[in-house]
Amino acid sequence: MWLFVLRRILYAVPILLGVSVIVFGLVQLSPGDVVDILIPPEAPKEVADALRARFGLDKPVYMQYLIWLGHLLQGDLGISIFTSQPVMGELSSALWNTFKLAIPAALLGMTLGVTLGTLAAFFHGSWLDKLFSATAITGVSLPHYWVGIVLVSLFAVIWNVLPAQGMGPEGFPSTWEQIKHLVLPVVTLSLIPMGVISRLVRASVLEIITREFVATLHAKGLFNRRVLLHVMKNAAPAVLALMGLQFGYLLGGSVLVETVFNWPGSGNLMILAIFRRDVPVLSGTILVLAGIFVVINIVVDVLQALLDPRMRR
Amino acid sequence: MLATVVTSVGLVLGLSNSGAQAGGTLRIAMTAADVPTTTGMPNNGYEGMRFLGYPIFEGLILWDLSSADKLADIRPGLAESWSQNKSDPTKWTFNLRKGVKFHDGSDFNADAAIWNLERFYNTKSPQFEAQGSAITRARNPNVKTWRKVDDYTLEITTDRPLSYFPHLLVYMLYASPTQFTKVGGTWAAYAKAPAGTGPFKLTDFKSRISVTLERFDGYWDQSRVAKVDKMILYPMPEATTRLAALRSGQVDWIEVPPPDAIPSLKAAGYDIVTNSYPHAWPWVMNIKKADSPFRDKRVRVAANYCVDRDGMVQLLNGVAEPSVGFFKKKNPLFGNPKEAYTFDPEKAKALLKQAGYGPDKPVKAKIMISTSGSGQMLPLPMNEFLQQTLAKCGFEIQFEVVEWGTMLVAFRNDPSGPPALGSDAVNISLVTSDISQMARWFWSGNAAPKGSNWGNWKNEEWDRLLGEIQTSTDPATIRKKVSRLNEIVVDEAPWLWIVHDLNPRAMSKKVKGFVSAQSWFQDFTQVRME
Numbered sequence: 001m002w003l004f005v006l007r008r009i010l011y012a013v014p015i016l017l018g019v020s021v022i023v024f025g026l027v028q029l030s031p032g033d034v035v036d037i038l039i040p041p042e043a044p045k046e047v048a049d050a051l052r053a054r055f056g057l058d059k060p061v062y063m064q065y066l067i068w069l070g071h072l073l074q075g076d077l078g079i080s081i082f083t084s085q086p087v088m089g090e091l092s093s094a095l096w097n098t099f100k101l102a103i104p105a106a107l108l109g110m111t112l113g114v115t116l117g118t119l120a121a122f123f124h125g126s127w128l129d130k131l132f133s134a135t136a137i138t139g140v141s142l143p144h145y146w147v148g149i150v151l152v153s154l155f156a157v158i159w160n161v162l163p164a165q166g167m168g169p170e171g172f173p174s175t176w177e178q179i180k181h182l183v184l185p186v187v188t189l190s191l192i193p194m195g196v197i198s199r200l201v202r203a204s205v206l207e208i209i210t211r212e213f214v215a216t217l218h219a220k221g222l223f224n225r226r227v228l229l230h231v232m233k234n235a236a237p238a239v240l241a242l243m244g245l246q247f248g249y250l251l252g253g254s255v256l257v258e259t260v261f262n263w264p265g266s267g268n269l270m271i272l273a274i275f276r277r278d279v280p281v282l283s284g285t286i287l288v289l290a291g292i293f294v295v296i297n298i299v300v301d302v303l304q305a306l307l308d309p310r311m312r313r
Numbered sequence: 314m315l316a317t318v319v320t321s322v323g324l325v326l327g328l329s330n331s332g333a334q335a336g337g338t339l340r341i342a343m344t345a346a347d348v349p350t351t352t353g354m355p356n357n358g359y360e361g362m363r364f365l366g367y368p369i370f371e372g373l374i375l376w377d378l379s380s381a382d383k384l385a386d387i388r389p390g391l392a393e394s395w396s397q398n399k400s401d402p403t404k405w406t407f408n409l410r411k412g413v414k415f416h417d418g419s420d421f422n423a424d425a426a427i428w429n430l431e432r433f434y435n436t437k438s439p440q441f442e443a444q445g446s447a448i449t450r451a452r453n454p455n456v457k458t459w460r461k462v463d464d465y466t467l468e469i470t471t472d473r474p475l476s477y478f479p480h481l482l483v484y485m486l487y488a489s490p491t492q493f494t495k496v497g498g499t500w501a502a503y504a505k506a507p508a509g510t511g512p513f514k515l516t517d518f519k520s521r522i523s524v525t526l527e528r529f530d531g532y533w534d535q536s537r538v539a540k541v542d543k544m545i546l547y548p549m550p551e552a553t554t555r556l557a558a559l560r561s562g563q564v565d566w567i568e569v570p571p572p573d574a575i576p577s578l579k580a581a582g583y584d585i586v587t588n589s590y591p592h593a594w595p596w597v598m599n600i601k602k603a604d605s606p607f608r609d610k611r612v613r614v615a616a617n618y619c620v621d622r623d624g625m626v627q628l629l630n631g632v633a634e635p636s637v638g639f640f641k642k643k644n645p646l647f648g649n650p651k652e653a654y655t656f657d658p659e660k661a662k663a664l665l666k667q668a669g670y671g672p673d674k675p676v677k678a679k680i681m682i683s684t685s686g687s688g689q690m691l692p693l694p695m696n697e698f699l700q701q702t703l704a705k706c707g708f709e710i711q712f713e714v715v716e717w718g719t720m721l722v723a724f725r726n727d728p729s730g731p732p733a734l735g736s737d738a739v740n741i742s743l744v745t746s747d748i749s750q751m752a753r754w755f756w757s758g759n760a761a762p763k764g765s766n767w768g769n770w771k772n773e774e775w776d777r778l779l780g781e782i783q784t785s786t787d788p789a790t791i792r793k794k795v796s797r798l799n800e801i802v803v804d805e806a807p808w809l810w811i812v813h814d815l816n817p818r819a820m821s822k823k824v825k826g827f828v829s830a831q832s833w834f835q836d837f838t839q840v841r842m843e
Binding site for chain 1: 350356436441443448451500501521522547549550551563716721753761762763764765
C-alpha cells in the first residue's frame, strides 16, 4: 500500500513540472508584457527597464522560468508585479477564502447528491425518482452566475435577510454575521456537484442493484439497510473519483460565483492575474492549485484502493 | 454637570471644531477589481487617484473640486503659490505651505518634497519606487532638476518651457519620508501603513477586499476636514453586484450603476448623481497602418457624420452627452470648427463617394473594442449600435473584442505592429481635461509607441501651435491657440467623436453634501451621513 502511495506521489512531480512549463509558456503567448499594462508609454525607458529588471523580465524566458523554479524550491513564489506584495501571502489568503466556500459547498453538494441519487435509484420510475432527477438536471443545467443573481435578488434585495456580497468579518466562520455571508454563495456553488454526483450515484446504484449478488443478498434474508451498504460500497469507487474532481474544481474557485458575490478567493485572484499579466501570481496560483488537485487525486486513489484491493495493482 | 453645560453651550454657539461635528461611515463600491496601490501613486488609473490618491496624499498643486458648475481647474495645494521665471521659463519656484503635517506627525517642507522628487526621478536613490516612478514620470516627463532654495521654497526646472507645467504637477503626490524610514524602508511595507498629508488617513487595508480611511483631524485646511468619521472603499468590478450591494444596504454609494437600472433606482428612492466631466468615449483612428481606410480624412469626417449621438444617449438612459470635439461644445475652448457634426447619412455618403467608396465598395474597418475597462461605459452594446448606424452610410465594421489588459498593451505599442491585431481604430475612453491631455493624445512627437498618440495622427499647424502654447506666458494667447487646436482636431477628425460620459453614481438618501465636480476626481471631505 505504501509503495502504491509513493508511486502516486512520484507521478505528481512531472505533472506539476509540466503544469509550470505550460503556464509560463501560455503567458508568453499573449501580446506585450506586464510593463505595458502597468505604465503608460510616456514613461522613460530607463524606468521601464528598471521595472523589467526588478522582476527579471529583461532575461530570456527560459532563464525567467529557471529562476522562478529555483525560488520555488526554496518555498518562495515571488512578488506580485502589480501589488509588490509576496505571492505566498496573497495566495494563502485567497485559498483560505476559497476553502471557506468550497468545503461547505462540497459537503452540501455531495451529501445532497448521494442522498438524492440513491433515493432516485431505489425508487426507480416513481414520482420521487422523477422529482430528484429533475432537481439534479436543474442543478447541472442552470448557469451558476444566473442562480447567484436570482438568489441575491430574492434574499438580499427583496427580503433583505442575507448579504448581497462580500465575506463579512474576517476569521473562521463561527458567528452568524460570518455564516450569513456564506449561505448564498455556498448554495449556488453546491448546485453543480449536487447535480453531477446525484446523476452518477443514481446510474451506478441502478446498475449495481440489478446484479446477481444483490439478488443473492436479498435471498439470504439481509435487511434492506445491509443490502444498501453493499450496493454503496460497490458504487463508491466511481463516485469517489467524481467527488475528488468536483472538490478540485471548487477549490480552483468558481470565477463566476466569486465575481457575482465579490468573494476574494483563488478564482478571483487567478482571473485578476490573467488580466494583469501578473506572471508570478498566475504561475504561483495555478501551480498550487494543480498541487492541491494532485493531492486530492492521490487521496481519492488511496481511498479507492482501500475500498477495492484490485485497484492497488 | 458643568461639562454638559459647557458642551451644550458650545454646540449652540457652533463652537465645536469641524472634527467634533463629524460622524458616520461612508461605504463606497468602486468599479476597480482590486484595491489600488497605497504608496501614494496608485495604480488602477484615475479611479485609483480618485479614491487612494487625493484623499490620502496631496501634490504641490491640486484640483479645485468645490464646484459642480464649471470644469474643475487647478488650485494651490502643498504649495501656496508658484511662479515661472521670466528670464528662464524652464524654472519654476514653489512657495511651500507652512504648518502642513503628514499623518505620522512629521512636517512637510522642502526636504520632504525633494525626497519625493528623488523617489520618482532618481533611480539610484534608496527611496526609488519603480512602479510609482513609472506612472508619475509618464504624467510628468519634463521634470529635469530640482533644488531647495530654503526650508519652504522649492525650485523645479523643466527640460523645456512648458506653460501648462502646473497642470501636470497635480499628478505628483507626496509621501512621508519619516514614515518610510519607520516602516523599514520598503514600499511594500509602506503600502500597509502609508502617511500623506491628505484629509483622510489609511487605517486598514485588506487586499482585494476593502480599505478603510479615517478622518485626519490634523489636516492643514480646517475648512476641508472630513465630515465623516470613516470612508470604507470596496473593489466591486461587477455592476450587478454593486447594484445589489446598494439595494441591500451593504454600501451607501456605488460608482457607475448599470444604465438600465437607473429608472428603478430612482423609483426606489436612491439619488442618481450625474455631471459633465472631461471624459471622451471615441474611436481613436489608425493613421499609420498602410491599409487603414481612416488614413483618408474624408472617410474620417464621413464617419463622424454617421454617428447617431442622440440615439446613443437614449440607449444609455441619458447618462452620456453627445461628443463633437475634444472639448465640449459649451466650453469656450471649443472654438468655431468648420465641421458641425450631426447625424447626416446623406452627407456621409457624399463624402465617401468622393473618397472612392459606394454601395458596391463599402468602407471595411476593424475596430478593437474591450469587454469592459476603466471609463469604458458599456462597450459592447454601444459599439453594436455604432456598427448598425455606420452600416447605413456604407461602413462595414468588424470588431476585435479583447479584454482590457490586451487593449492597454495595444494602445501602448505601435499601431501597425502585432499588438494592434490589425485594427483600424481602438475604442478607448480618454481624459479631456486640459491642454496637457490634448498634447498627450494628438502631438506628433508623442506618437505611439513612444507616447499616447496611438493613431500617429500628425498635423503641422497643430504641432506648431502647441509649441507656441508651451512657450507662451500670456493666458489670453494660450486660450486662443488652444481653441484653434480643438478646431483642427474637430475638422481633421483623428477620432470618431461619439459621447462624453456623465459619470453616474447612485447613492442612498443618507448621503448628503456631495458636490459632483466636473472632474475625474472628487472631494469626499464635504460628504456627511444622515
